[in-house]
Amino acid sequence: MVTTIRLKLSLMMFLEFFIWGAWFVTLGTYLAQRYSATGGQMGMAYETQSIGAILAPFVIGLIADRYFSAQKILGCLHLLGAVLLALVVRSGDFSAFYPLILLYMLLYMPTLALVNAIAFRQLQQQPEKFAQIRVFGTVGWIVAGLLIGYFGWESEQQLHYTFMLAAIASALLGLLSFFLPDTPPANRAGSTSLREMLGLDALTLLKDRSYLTFFLTSVLICIPLAFYYQNTNLFLNDIGISGAAAKMSMGQMSEIVFMLLLPFFFKRFGIKWTLLIGILAWVLRYMLFAYGNSGELVWMLFVGILLHGICYDFFFVTGQIYTEQKAGDKHKAAAQGLITLATYGLGMLLGFRLAGWVTDSYTVAGSYQWYQIWMLPAAFAGIVLLVFAVLFKERAKPELE
Structure with missing residues (x-):
């Protein structure tokens, strides 16, 4: 180039x-x-x-x-x-x-x-x-x-x-x-049908039971993900962590590191276990937020932020690669659009709505009850983890250079 x-x-x-x-x-x-x-x-x-x-x-x-x-x-x-x-x-x-x-x-x-x-x-x-x-x-x-x-x-x-x-x-x-x-x-010729342009042909992927399990899991895991985006900066500022936005950028730094480690996990553990590790990281992150504080347990908060690399790379990037493998040549772009709509669209739409309701439910006299606010998405992610572990049967170990 x-x-x-x-x-x-x-x-x-x-x-x-x-x-x-x-x-x-x-x-x-x-x-x-x-x-x-x-x-x-x-x-x-x-x-x-x-x-x-x-x-x-x-x-x-x-x-x-x-x-x-x-x-x-x-x-x-x-x-x-x-x-x-x-x-x-x-x-x-x-x-x-x-x-x-x-x-x-x-x-x-x-x-x-x-x-x-x-x-x-x-x-x-x-x-x-x-x-x-x-x-x-x-x-x-x-x-x-x-x-x-x-x-x-x-x-x-x-x-x-x-x-x-x-x-x-x-x-x-x-x-x-x-x-x-x-x-x-x-x-430019305009010969493609409306169905193809909107990526609806990629819905045929859902006929595969393993991919359907992954697809539904992607929607569900975005519900606790919404809690992170909506509440973390507010949470850190509320409990007295200075420069919260700068400290949260450590999550993106870890994202770069774990992106480099992703090929090793693919070859060593395969798709299913890589995805499971990604989901488990969400459970651990929210539990660390629930029990951490701005005092002697502040390390829990920083570890929770650093887990972002595993949360994002091991589930979402792995999911994009899995989708690329499952889709035929004709539907590769449409399939990526479908999974994006499911996660950033439907899943996080539900998640932001639920996060707002939970935050209001655990706000007493203007004070946020952060333990309860964080334990709920932790429990939800734990349930998603168990369901995915039982229902997802794909065993292929993809090649990733």
Whole structure:
């Protein structure tokens, strides 16, 4: 790959995930500080991500794949997103904030697929090099968290600056997009059926009992996952952990490390045990959060954060690879879209709604009962672990270089 193209793609990934990490991690804390939001309102705000993920295939399948080059759509979406993020800062109450963040996420979630499409188009002969480009997205998320910690916006209750930071980055990515390599529509002729464009043909994978078990598990495990995104930053700030967003970036750092270890676990243990280890990490993480504190047991909180690498890589990345193996050549892209819709869409939509209800149920006189809030997703993940262990029968050990 030409060096200049590689640099552009790497910067694209960096900004794409920097934008998301700049405000999404601290959103729960922002809502509590700025609007005294209830758990239900926090759930509504976070589930805009899921609504965007559910509708994203329509944007990609009906527009990006047929009419306009991916980089041009990416640029327009991020420029519009920059305006919306700037307007969020001026919201006086939650009723004004919510429609803006909902509209923003409807624009942002399709860009996750667009940046992948642009990168993969340049890597047609070397798709294995994608990880070397995608890792800059993780770096972008880490840098966003470190900047929030450096400026002390959480402790000083100035988290509105996170949206301004994200707006600036979104504007930069919007402008950069028009200088990215051309990625014309994949189906300009328009011969593909609506069913194929929306990825519905991939539903045939669910006829396989093992894959159906994995698919349903993916939906269910995203319910406790939503508790992490919605409550962790609020939890750490509430119990007095300084620079919470920066400390949470350790989770993305561990993600890079465990990504490198993933091939070893594949070869040694196979698909089933790798997935089981990933689910078990969710159980352990929430139990550590339930029993940890900001004093002598603070190490439990840091271990729980560091488990993010196992939680994400061993289940979600492994699941993407498993899906790639199970899908035929014709349905590979549609199958990835299907599992994304199931996890970021349906699973986390249910999870954010439940997390909001649980948080409200265990808030007494304005005080969060964190032990109960964390033990519930721990128990739920434990049940998912047992069901998956019994029902999933796949024994194949995939090759992974």
